Amino acid sequence: MKRRRFEENFFKGIMIFCFLLVASSLGFILFIVVMKGLPALNWAMLTQTPKGGYYLGKEGGILNAIIGSIYLAGGGTLLALILGLPIAFYVGVYSRKSKIADWVRLSLDILWGVPSIVYGAFGFILMLSMGMRASLLGGIITLALLELPIMTRAMDEVIRMVPRDLEQASYALGATRFETAFRVVIRQTLPGIITAILLAFGRGIGDAASVLFTAGYTDRLPGGLLQPVASLPLAVFFQLGTPFPEVQQRAYSAALVLTFIVLIISLGSRWLSNRLSRFAHE
Amino acid sequence: MNNLKTAKQLNSFPKKRSLLRLSRGSKERFTDKLFLSISLLPVVLIALLVLALWLRTQPIFESQSLWSLLLGQTWHPIKKQFGFLPFIAGTVWVTLVAMVLSVPVCLFSAIYLSEYARPSTRTIMKPLLDLLAAIPSVVYGVWGMLAIVPWIQKSFAPFMNKWLGYIPFFKVNNPTGFGIMAGGVVLAVMVAPFIIAITYEVLQAVPNGLRQASLAVGATQWETIKFVVMRQCLPGVIAGIVLGASRALGETMAVLMVVGNVPQLPTSIFDAAYPLPALIANNYGEMLTIPLYDAALMGASLILLLVVLVFNILSTLILSRIVGRTWT
Amino acid sequence: MDAHVQTIDLNAYYGAIPALKNVNLEIPKNQITVIMGPSGCGKTTLLKTINRFLELTDGTRISGKVLIDGEDIYGQGVDVTEIRKKAGLLAQRPYPLPMSIYENVAYGLRIHNMKHGRELDQAVEHHLREAGLWEEVKDRLRSPATGLSIGQQQRLCLARGLAVEPELLLGDEPTSALDPISAQHIEQRLLDLKNEYTIVLVTHILRQAKRLADYVVFMYLGEVVESGPARQVFESPQQERTRAYLEGQF
Numbered sequence: 001m002k003r004r005r006f007e008e009n010f011f012k013g014i015m016i017f018c019f020l021l022v023a024s025s026l027g028f029i030l031f032i033v034v035m036k037g038l039p040a041l042n043w044a045m046l047t048q049t050p051k052g053g054y055y056l057g058k059e060g061g062i063l064n065a066i067i068g069s070i071y072l073a074g075g076g077t078l079l080a081l082i083l084g085l086p087i088a089f090y091v092g093v094y095s096r097k098s099k100i101a102d103w104v105r106l107s108l109d110i111l112w113g114v115p116s117i118v119y120g121a122f123g124f125i126l127m128l129s130m131g132m133r134a135s136l137l138g139g140i141i142t143l144a145l146l147e148l149p150i151m152t153r154a155m156d157e158v159i160r161m162v163p164r165d166l167e168q169a170s171y172a173l174g175a176t177r178f179e180t181a182f183r184v185v186i187r188q189t190l191p192g193i194i195t196a197i198l199l200a201f202g203r204g205i206g207d208a209a210s211v212l213f214t215a216g217y218t219d220r221l222p223g224g225l226l227q228p229v230a231s232l233p234l235a236v237f238f239q240l241g242t243p244f245p246e247v248q249q250r251a252y253s254a255a256l257v258l259t260f261i262v263l264i265i266s267l268g269s270r271w272l273s274n275r276l277s278r279f280a281h282e
Numbered sequence: 283m284n285n286l287k288t289a290k291q292l293n294s295f296p297k298k299r300s301l302l303r304l305s306r307g308s309k310e311r312f313t314d315k316l317f318l319s320i321s322l323l324p325v326v327l328i329a330l331l332v333l334a335l336w337l338r339t340q341p342i343f344e345s346q347s348l349w350s351l352l353l354g355q356t357w358h359p360i361k362k363q364f365g366f367l368p369f370i371a372g373t374v375w376v377t378l379v380a381m382v383l384s385v386p387v388c389l390f391s392a393i394y395l396s397e398y399a400r401p402s403t404r405t406i407m408k409p410l411l412d413l414l415a416a417i418p419s420v421v422y423g424v425w426g427m428l429a430i431v432p433w434i435q436k437s438f439a440p441f442m443n444k445w446l447g448y449i450p451f452f453k454v455n456n457p458t459g460f461g462i463m464a465g466g467v468v469l470a471v472m473v474a475p476f477i478i479a480i481t482y483e484v485l486q487a488v489p490n491g492l493r494q495a496s497l498a499v500g501a502t503q504w505e506t507i508k509f510v511v512m513r514q515c516l517p518g519v520i521a522g523i524v525l526g527a528s529r530a531l532g533e534t535m536a537v538l539m540v541v542g543n544v545p546q547l548p549t550s551i552f553d554a555a556y557p558l559p560a561l562i563a564n565n566y567g568e569m570l571t572i573p574l575y576d577a578a579l580m581g582a583s584l585i586l587l588l589v590v591l592v593f594n595i596l597s598t599l600i601l602s603r604i605v606g607r608t609w610t
Numbered sequence: 611m612d613a614h615v616q617t618i619d620l621n622a623y624y625g626a627i628p629a630l631k632n633v634n635l636e637i638p639k640n641q642i643t644v645i646m647g648p649s650g651c652g653k654t655t656l657l658k659t660i661n662r663f664l665e666l667t668d669g670t671r672i673s674g675k676v677l678i679d680g681e682d683i684y685g686q687g688v689d690v691t692e693i694r695k696k697a698g699l700l701a702q703r704p705y706p707l708p709m710s711i712y713e714n715v716a717y718g719l720r721i722h723n724m725k726h727g728r729e730l731d732q733a734v735e736h737h738l739r740e741a742g743l744w745e746e747v748k749d750r751l752r753s754p755a756t757g758l759s760i761g762q763q764q765r766l767c768l769a770r771g772l773a774v775e776p777e778l779l780l781g782d783e784p785t786s787a788l789d790p791i792s793a794q795h796i797e798q799r800l801l802d803l804k805n806e807y808t809i810v811l812v813t814h815i816l817r818q819a820k821r822l823a824d825y826v827v828f829m830y831l832g833e834v835v836e837s838g839p840a841r842q843v844f845e846s847p848q849q850e851r852t853r854a855y856l857e858g859q860f
Contacts, residue, residue: 004502004505004691005502007502007505008502008504008505011390011504012503012504014390015390015391015393015394015398016394018386018387018390018391018394019390019391019394019395019399021387021391022387022391022414022474022478023407023410025414025471026410026413026414026417028425028429029421029422029425029471032424032428033425036424083323086316086317086320087320087321087323087324089317090318090320090321091321094314100318100321100322104321104322104324104325106598106599107325107327107328108324109594109598109602110328110591110594110595110598111324111327111328113525113528113529113532113593114331114587114590114594115531115533115559115586115590116419116532117532117534117562117563117583117586118331118335118532118583118586118587118590120563120566121335121562121579121580121583122330122331122334122335122583125334125335125338125580148323149324152324176306176307177313177314178309178310179306203416205418206416206417206418206419206420206421207419208418208420208535209419209534209535209559209563212563212566213566233419233420233535236420236421236423236424237420237423237535237539240424240427251424255420255421255424258421259418259421262416262417262418262421263416263417266409266412266413267409270412400668401668401669489705491701491703491705492705492707492708494663494666494701495699495701495705495706495770496717497663497666498661498698498699498701498771499694499695499698499717499721499771499774500691500692500693500694500695500718500721500722500774501691501717501718501721502691505721509707509709509717509721510707510708513707513708513709514708
């Protein structure tokens with residue numbers, strides 16, 4: 001009996017330890033990024049583009065990357081939404097439980113696990129075949145592909161939660177499926193849809209491997225859809241690659257800015273969905 | 283209550299005329315077709331990914347066979363020698379080390395959350411895992427370079443070398459700290475939120491009656507978990523681990539920044555390695571300047587894609603049977 | 611009367627909501643005690659306090675005492691697994707463990723390290739016979755328990771519960787998920803077993819209560835309205851509410 005109770009307590013202890021280890025790793029990561037990133041962070045970093053000699057440690061900032069990332073992730077999210085919303089509605093409202101819906105869900109789940117570097121390579125092939133070069137548009141398309149499964153699956157999950165009788169009530173009043181989807185279901189699921197959009201945006205803005213091939217990099221602010229564009233993750237990556245400590249310091253600051261943006265989006269979407277769902281359920 | 287509100291919303295439908303001045307019926311038929319065709323996009327996209335990478339890889343088979351590619355050990359693009367073995371080995375090593383570090387911790391955490399933790403602890407954990415999953419790959423890389431690599435270089439590697447250095451597996455041949463171990467630690471933390479979330483869901487899908495059946499004959503909670511809950515969940519847990527492994531396999535930037543990037547066949551966990559994603563990301567700039575180089579790199583992407591596809595399809599099918607979904 | 615289980619001023623709460631109010635009961639040894647009452651009256655909650663299952667639900671609280679053989683099962687230093695071993699459970703639905711028929715019955719014996727080898731085989735056979743399942747499964751002891759019909763599964767669960775040699779047998783509407791013939795099977799088993807075990811049964815089926823009960827507890831809104839020997843309660847209930855329930859007014 002003593003042995004059994006010891007075993008119980010022993011494993012419970014291990015579990016609590018593991019749990020605390022995982023929970024504290026987030027704190028550890030944030031601590032390191034803040035500690036190393038804060039010293040070099042200043043106003044000029046956030047408001048200026050790189051000046052001549054920036055990569056040797058001279059003046060300038062990463063505004064090009066901040067704006068570029070917002071353009072890239074914003075465009076990618078918009079494109080993913082244009083494609084993802086109809087898919088989520090088709091799967092969730094038009095033909096729930098059909099074979100096609102199952103196949104679409106399965107493919108989305110599979111796409112969700114495809115590494116971003118593979119999307120990058122695919123985007124690169126796509127651009128070559130269209131005769132494009134690394135550009136904002138290329139990055140947007142690639143990010144949209146990356147974000148599509150994340151966003152659509154998240155929307156699908158909330159649409160599934162809509163009570164069946166709500167839809168039935170709508171059909172009973174003579175509404176078409178399109179009307180049901182875009183007038184009834186969308187109102188009920190708006191908080192969830194916004195969360196899904198922000199989730200995808202957060203994933204898009206932090207991704208480096210997919211834009212590496214397709215968006216290029218430039219010290220200037222984004223010029224147009226067909227111009228190359230800088231991004232925050234790559235700003236971190238490239239500045240770390242220089243041999244100058246001052247520049248590496250700035251890489252840490254850029255990482256801090258990126259982390260900050262992503263955390264705000266993650267926490268914000270949680271807050272927003274909590275607030276909005278309170279209204280939705282009246 | 284809900285229905286009442288809906289009825290009010292619906293009443294306004296017929297009054298508004300559709301923008302295109304189509305009848306509602308034909309508009310419905312049009313959107314049906316449109317939505318169906320957009321919905322087929324994901325299915326088509328998978329096929330396109332494989333096809334495009336396959337076609338771009340083709341040129342390399344003119345000079346080399348599949349086996350010499352997969353088993354070749356020399357990587358010398360200018361001499362048209364493209365042996366993938368060091369990169370495949372690097373990927374396997376880093377992924378395995380990451381999984382060995384991550385899986386036990388994740389399983390215990392998920393079991394704790396599902397079986398022991400109070401509801402308040404559970405509600406904290408969800409946003410915490412979300413945040414951990416939201417941190418960008420490069421930030422993990424920065425963390426690895428600043429925290430993990432120095433720790434391995436100064437403490438962990440010398441310690442292991444001193445006590446276990448006679449085993450090749452733990453011998454330190456590379457004093458920099460950049461290597462498989464660093465990549466493994468960073469990846470272990472990166473995949474943790476996925477594995478925990480999936481395992482947690484699989485555990486939650488076990489009916490409580492089954493736990494109670496075991497507790498009722500006087501089993502302790504741990505015995506119930508060990509003999510009943512885990513046995514019931516095993517397929518799902520394995521699927522979750524496989525899904526985690528496929529994430530680790532394809533992870534690029536964070537690994538690239540800490541793993542050392544030396545194309546060799548590693549023998550120790552402290553050796554530098556050069557996983558496939560790092561190979562692709564590091565050389566994209568030159569790939570169009572050297573003949574066949576682009577085909578080789580696309581081939582690397584294709585290998586990665588195919589392995590990940592197999593892993594994902596298997597685990598997704600298993601999981602969809604257990605919990606009805608895989609998305610966390 | 612020889613009380614096997616006794617509750618003293620027992621109160622139970624789900625959060626702030628009381629589920630049991632001042633329950634004082636004596637459950638006689640080696641008889642079938644039936645707890646009846648309309649749904650939501652707290653009869654399952656009462657049953658769950660006897661094997662300390664109530665604490666498995668988050669936010670539940672208990673005050674008062676539950677004594678088995680005069681020992682307070684909520685007392686200091688009491689090993690909850692010993693209590694649960696003493697009080698076998700037959701749940702609403704059968705939950706065969708994810709293992710073979712044999713292993714299901716042997717499970718508790720292995721956990722408590724009670725029997726080994728040949729002895730274990732004999733015990734498994736004995737308890738499968740006790741549950742009236744042996745003849746049906748003796749040729750496929752090694753096949754998964756989930757392959758049995760639902761009625762057979764419930765008898766397997768009975769055998770699994772009996773294997774650890776409990777003193778009490780708690781049944782939480784154990785026939786509610788079964789077809790009439792399987793239900794009859796279980797009822798017959800319970801009648802056979804009552805000489806060796808104290809049986810406490812929760813049911814909302816009045817006819818079943820009448821068929822099985824030696825002693826009856828009638829509950830309503832968390833309170834024990836009336837308890838006593840079956841004949842007395844069924845034939846001349848003392849309380850108005852009991853009478854109303856027996857006449858089918860709930």
